[in-house]
Structures are given as C-alpha cells and as structure tokens.
Amino acid sequence: MQEVYSICLMCTVRCPIRVFVKNDDVKLIEGNPHVAGIEGSICPKGAAGVALLNDDERVKSPLIRTGPRGSGQWREASWDEALDYVAEKLREIKDKYGGRSIALTERSHLNTHISKTFLKAIGSPNYFSHDSCCKGSLNTAFRSLTGYPDGNIGIDIGKAKYVVSYGRNLFESIELKVVKQLTQAMDKGTKLVYIDPRVTVTATRAHKYLMIRPGTDLALNYALMHVIIREGLYDKEFVNRWVVGFKTLQSFVEPYSPKWAEQETGIPASEIISLAREAAEARPSVVFHYGYRCANYTNEVYFRRSLIILNALMGNFEAPGGIFVKKGAKDAGKKPLRKLVDQDLPKVAEERCDGVGTPKFPTPDPAHGVVQMLPNVILSEDPYPIKALLVWRHDPMLSIPDYENNKRAFNKLDLLVAIDTQFSETAWMADVILPESIYLERGDSIQEANGLKPSLVMRKPAVTPRYDTKPGWEIIKLLADRLGVGRYFPYNSLEELWEYQLEGTGISIEDFEAKGVVSLSKDAIYWDRKDGLKFKTPSGKIEFVSSLFENNGIPSFPAYDPVIPPGEGTFRLMIGRTVAHTHVSTQNNPLLNELVPENLLWINAKEAKKLGISDGQMVEVSSPAGKDTIRAYVTDLIHPEAVFMLHGFGRRVPVLTRCYKKGASDTMLQENVTDMVGGSPALQHVYVKVKPVS
DSSP states (O other), X not given: OEEEEEEOOSSTTOOEEEEEEETTEEEEEEEOTTSTTTTTOOOHHHHTHHHHHTOTTBOOSOEEXXXXXXXXXXXXXXXXXXXXXXXXXXXXXXXXXXXXXXXEEEOOOTTHHHHHHHHHHHTOOOEEETHHHHHHHHHHHHHHHHSSOGGGEEEOGGGOSEEEEESOOTTTTTOHHHHHHHHHHHHTTOEEEEEOXXXXXXXXXXXXXXXXXXXXXXXXXXXXXXXXXXTTOSOHHHHHHHEEOHHHHHHHHTTOOHHHHHHHHSOOHHHHHHHHHHHHHTTTSEEEEOOSSOOXXXXXXXXXXXXXXXXXXXXXBTSTTSEEEOBOTGGGTOOOOOOGGGSOOOOOOSOOTTOBTSTTBOSSOTTTOOGGGHHHHHHHOOSSOOOEEEEXXXXXXXXXXXXXXXXXXXXXXXXXXXXXXXXXXXXXXOSEEEEBOOTTTOOOSOEEEOBSSOEEEOOOOOSOOSSSOBOHHHHHHHHHHHTTOGGGOOOSSHHHHXXXXXXXXXXXXXXXXTTSEEESOSSOOOOOTTTOOOOOSTTSSEESSOHHHHTTTOOSSOOOOOOOOOOTTEEEEEEEOOTTOOTTTSTTOHHHHHHOOSOEEEEEHHHHHHHTOOTTOEEEEEOSSOEEEEEEEEESSBOTTEEEEETTOSBOOTTOTTTBTOSOOGGGTOOOOBOTTTOOBOTTOOEEEEEEOO
C-alpha cells in the first residue's frame, strides 16, 4: 500500500491528508497524522473524496456546445480542438472589444496567482473571486479597522476561555482543526455562547444559547459595547495604546442600552448585561467570533466591524486565546514562495467593470471584486461590455442571487468557458467545458499555510486521472501559449512549477516527502503587545473611526436602522450549511447525497399551524425573484419571523441524477441586493411567502 501526502479539496478549508493507494486506486483517505490539530482526523466530506474520484457523472472529456445554452447538447472534443476554439474566440473578442471585455471568476484556490497572471497578461482588470459572495463585507470590515484583509487574521480558539459565536455554526459548517481545538478547550472549561435565530447543532453544544430576531445582531453588539464601556470592562491599556476613535465610539453607543436592545433583538436586557460581564472576565482570552460566510444583510459590514471592535475592547489582539495576524515565511525569517504575479507583468490601466476601487465603489477589496455585480454589468454593458467569461472552480449561477437574472446575463455572453470537475449549473450553460482533474488526480501550487506556526503544504497527485482531464494550472498555461503570452508561465510540468515557487527558499521538493508538510517555525509567533503590533492602517492602529471610510465620505458609525417585522404569512429567508455538504459542490456526491439528499424548509410550529402546514408537507416558497417547492420541517427551534433552508439544492442539471430537482434552490428566491459599503450580497435580505402545495 502506497501512502501519498496531499491536500483535501472537498471544501475550501484544505486540510492536509494522507491517501492510501493500491494499484492506482484510492483505498482510504485520512487526515495527515503529522499535522497538529488534524492528526489523522477527517470530516465526512473529506472521506467522500473516494466517491468523487469514481463518480461516473463527472465531466470526462472536453465538451463543445452544439445546441442552445442549457440544452445539454454537446460533442466531445480533443484538448487541442477545445483549447484552439477557446483561444480563437478570446482573440476575436479582445481584438473587437479590448482585453477589458474578458473576465474570470473563480473560487480562490492554490493556483489563484496563475489565474491573476493570465488576466493581467491579456490586459484585463476583471478578476473576480467567490469572496464577495462569501465574506466580502468581513474583508472590508477588517481592512477598515486594521488594514489587513480577513484572510490575514486567525483565531487562537484552542486557548480561548470564552467564545461568542453569532450564527457561525462551527459544529455543522465544519472546519476540522478549529472544531477539534474548540472541543478540547470546552472539555477543559472554555465557555461557548451561541446566538442565532435557529437552534443548530452548535447551539446544542453551547453553554448558553440566545435566540435573536433575524437581522438584529448589530443592535445586540451596540448594547454590549454600551455596557462594556459604561462599566469600564474594556482593556484600557490596550485601547489607549492601540485604538483610534474610542471617544467617538463611547458617545455613539451611549443611547443603545440593553433595555433598548431587548425590544429590538428579543434578548432580555439582563442576558445582554450578563454576556458583557462574563466575556470581560475572560479577557484577553476571549473571542467574539467574527464569522466566515458573512453575506446576510445590507448592514453586514457594520455588524462585522462591531464584532472586531468588541475583540479590540477585550484587548485580545496577539494574545493567547484571542485573535492574531497570520505569520508567514518572512515572520519566520524565511524567504516566501515565488508567485507568478510577482513578475514584471503588463500594466492594466483600465478600471474594473464593477467599479470597485473607484469613487463609485471605493471600499470593497479590488483584489477580489464584487462578483454579484457581474450579471448586471453584462446585461447593461455599463461601464463597458463584458463579452467573455472564464469560470474556474466556481458556480456563479448558484452563488450569485437571482438565478433567472444570472441566466439572462450569461446567455448574452459571446463566450462562456467552464474549467470544472463536474457539471455545475454554470458549466451546463457554457460554450466549452474544460474538465479539470480532481484533487486526488493532480498536484497544484504549493500552499502557504500561514498562522501562528507557518508552514508549506504540498498537494501531490495520488492516482492517475480516470478520464481525459487536466490540472487547471496546465489548462491556463496551454491557453496562454495559444494567446501569445506563454512567457509569463515559465513551467511545463508540475515539478517545474514547484521549483519556480521554491527558488531561493532553501527548500526542495524532496523536503515534502516524509510528511507532506515543511514547517517554517517550531514555536508560535506572537507580536509584542506593548510596542510590536503592526497594523496596516494610516495611523498604525486599530481605527474605530476608519480613514478608509471617512476619506470616502462613509460614516464609521451610522445610526442603527430598526428591523421591521415581516407581515402575516411572510418570513425572512435564512440559509446555511450542513456537515455533509460544501456550498453547491457536493450535492451529487454518491456518499454525501445519501447522508443529506435534499434540503427542508424549517418553519416555526405556531406559524405553520396558522398557514395549515404540517410536518413533511410540500410547500411553495415564493419571493419577488421567483418560487420553488420544498418539504416543510415544522419545529419550535426557529424564530417565528424566519424560515431556513440549506444552500445548494434544487439543482436543474439533469445529468446530476442524484440531486436533480431535489429540494429547493435558495438562489431562485434571493434578490441581488448588496451591502454597498462592504461588498457582500445580502443573501438573507429577501422576505418570502410560504403556502401548502395542494
């Protein structure tokens, strides 16, 4: 039995794994035993990678569309024919409309430096990642306060003594290493408070659960700040040394008392006061969890800012059990990996089509863009036409709200290309599908696993590809060669790509053989909290009053806008995840589909009774954007103003036979509404009506 160390890609966490292989077949996948916090563990999705490898409903060869978009009419093509076709179309579009008319969107991955290089090489500013649909407003919140994007910040949850989580459903939306650390900490006495309109698995594990009115989290946090500041519970030394704008915050939160917040949130004032005092007792080893998928409401950026501000008031930055800036190779005294984007690439002077980074849309992160703006840009051709879209390991049809509007937009494109392992909803509409080998069949760029103890991790191919597929880094290289920009991709093999990255680091490919990981630091790296913190704001401090916002005419502390209750028979639609699935990518996996084959609509028992809905009954859910049918789950475990469904179901690609038309699609119901300061879509902004299906 051969053992191959690699990196999982059944979700975006990318846990290090060990793959057991016999006769070019995967027999078992487990967590890498040499990685602290993983130590052999694996989640259900990671274990189901075997089923993905052998799934006969994967895309098996390059495909060129022969019928109308979405008809499922394809013909198989050779790689040369498919790549020539795509390159010729891209060349025609660029010649007619300019490089800016070509966009690329992807779910950020180890090869992102390659896709960004490709766009710059052909003269386009229009790189998009899934981040805005996931956590764009969190990114903006962190940059407004610390200068760092959210991806540069980590939580030392294993040493925390008190954790407050707002809908971050850790025990279902699983991040394996974090869950293990939190579980072990809770066994030793760490307290977990969970706040959510719905009773999740995490709620059942928490020491205290608070059911909150949907959309009112910011009101709760303003009241917590009110108590913490009024009672002097904050870390005065830290705030005086490292915070700008404390006095402004103090004046702002004065009217937002616990009694006021009780009326807005439904949480008793006594509970709010108790929460503030208990958290402060544990500082600095206390965490107000700032979340992950942070795309819920139009005030999302201010809610996420409030969470980061609460952490700063606790003085937990760079403290054991608090939050920290992730350390990389330079912090460990090593040379970082080389990236293709670090080359002398052509300068792209054009503004982004979504306006990000311009006075029109100044605060979201131009490194990711705001991808939900893309369909409307395509339809309106404002500020200029987007005629070609490359989609790599992403499914914007199901990730961007308003399915029908997305379809109209993508139908207007001159060229839609999908680089994917399976028939996503977007791939089903594509002109060409370039099938990528799955993570067990390919290697990728070496991962920089930054944190308190930075390391490098390698994804190695465990088996040969089952079908006529290629790794994405090779697909991009072959396209670049055809477009005359291949010189920016100085590799012809995986080994050459690795050698390019490792050049000058003193680390060789062979150094990964024994454990799959190369550690860059034996000890955890913390910065000196007295004078060694390195915030990237203009002031060099945490900016409660944000220069990023204020310099663009955006208030740091807007007045709270009360949440109006929905009308009779109307509910706020909430979405979320389960331990068995990753967003929209695993619903057709043979093993995971058995665990959770469809989503259900959680609805409060009293509200269901009023509407004549019984448990297990099929219901119609409708919104201004569309409608769908789903099975009802009648329960007391959800707030009466909300209904809930898992994200990623209700699929409309018939070749995905296991998940086809199972459950309902939240994207069919959501309106494309954006937090215009933070950049995230407000995925839970929409109100829906529910009625029994007769």
